[in-house]
Amino acid sequence: MKYTINTPEGTRDRLFAECRDRRRVQNALTALFRRRSYAEVSTPEVEFYDLFLQSGNPMPQEAMLKIVDRSGRILVMRPDCTTPIARVAATKLKTLPLPQRLYYDETVFRSGAEHRGSSGEIAQCGVELIGAAGAKADLEVVALAVDALRSCGLERFHIELGHAGFFKSLAAGMEMDGETVEKMRALIEGKNFAALGDLLEPYADRSACAALARLSRLFGGVEVLEEAQRLAGKNEALTYLHDLCRELEAAGYGDFLRFDLGLVHQIDYYTGVVFRGYVEGAGDAVLSGGRYDGLVAAFGRNAPATGFAIDVDAVAGCLSAGEPPRLGVLVHFAPGQLARALTAVDGRAGGTCELSPCETLEATLSLAREKGAARVLVLEQQGERLVDVP
Numbered sequence: 001m002k003y004t005i006n007t008p009e010g011t012r013d014r015l016f017a018e019c020r021d022r023r024r025v026q027n028a029l030t031a032l033f034r035r036r037s038y039a040e041v042s043t044p045e046v047e048f049y050d051l052f053l054q055s056g057n058p059m060p061q062e063a064m065l066k067i068v069d070r071s072g073r074i075l076v077m078r079p080d081c082t083t084p085i086a087r088v089a090a091t092k093l094k095t096l097p098l099p100q101r102l103y104y105d106e107t108v109f110r111s112g113a114e115h116r117g118s119s120g121e122i123a124q125c126g127v128e129l130i131g132a133a134g135a136k137a138d139l140e141v142v143a144l145a146v147d148a149l150r151s152c153g154l155e156r157f158h159i160e161l162g163h164a165g166f167f168k169s170l171a172a173g174m175e176m177d178g179e180t181v182e183k184m185r186a187l188i189e190g191k192n193f194a195a196l197g198d199l200l201e202p203y204a205d206r207s208a209c210a211a212l213a214r215l216s217r218l219f220g221g222v223e224v225l226e227e228a229q230r231l232a233g234k235n236e237a238l239t240y241l242h243d244l245c246r247e248l249e250a251a252g253y254g255d256f257l258r259f260d261l262g263l264v265h266q267i268d269y270y271t272g273v274v275f276r277g278y279v280e281g282a283g284d285a286v287l288s289g290g291r292y293d294g295l296v297a298a299f300g301r302n303a304p305a306t307g308f309a310i311d312v313d314a315v316a317g318c319l320s321a322g323e324p325p326r327l328g329v330l331v332h333f334a335p336g337q338l339a340r341a342l343t344a345v346d347g348r349a350g351g352t353c354e355l356s357p358c359e360t361l362e363a364t365l366s367l368a369r370e371k372g373a374a375r376v377l378v379l380e381q382q383g384e385r386l387v388d389v390p
């Protein structure tokens, strides 16, 4: 018989330290979210493909893992937590007063090389603040994004802020057809300057052209907003970002903030402030989010919203790994002594003491040697003794 030993593309097994670090990050994040009054929700791992169609297809179809159910309907493995939560907010939570603060600790599934290359199965911890428009909600969520990364033990990271409205207002001034705008968005996102230059050439007389050509270079400190204003004139999105940043600076978050006006998410439901979190020294973003004011309305309830998700494994990979616990003691117990044996294990730090399944003390000693335990605790009807492993 031939065994199947590989796992499907984009998935892998995670062992010991990886599970422990992932759990540590999840615990830190969910504890913080609960402290800020976010309540946990969980949605199914599979959804109807139509759900994503109905919400305006926020992500490319080829990025979704599809399954066909018994009746022939197309299902997708949850490619995003925000869209199903928008569905829940518009339906099951319809009678609850807004805003609602929700958090999740779930896995999303994405196919295609552009989704973090090696991993199509992404553990996400995130929040959605649903039913709150305006600067105070954006401030709350960006501050929470910084605090969330700090709560995991990260110190050297930053959040890059952009605004979906800036690109949209510039594109509107270009009088381009929708397809060309999409092409331009992809070139800006991919920082493909040469092709972008070619695409913009016929539009050189439009006033927004210079700003669009520079957009993917407009990242850095507050001076970026000034440069953008020089290129594009006074713009609501720029003023909004400027004011938001001032408030965040006053609250002590300034050191963690940068701007990236060329930040265009691949997910397409964003309408306002957008942001990503980067850990210094690591390439990909570990956090991604922003304002999405039209998504809940796609399911029948008018509710502006904002939120973010953190890639748990990416954060865990940036933390310095702690020492795993070392096995020190094996417990060899006589018949009738199970309760005492368990008490002995429970009384020591997790992972440092375990039961021996062996019938004879010789076998337990040789097991202890093999596993590197220094001692064996022998529990008999009368008394106990600690034996050094020779």
Ligand SMILES: N[C@@H](Cc1c[nH]c[nH+]1)C(=O)O
Pocket: 080, 081, 082, 126, 127, 128, 267, 288, 289, 290, 291, 292, 306, 307, 308, 309
């Ligand atoms: N769902 C988004 C993150 C997000 C949460 N809320 C808003 N945006 C993602 O997976 O990138």
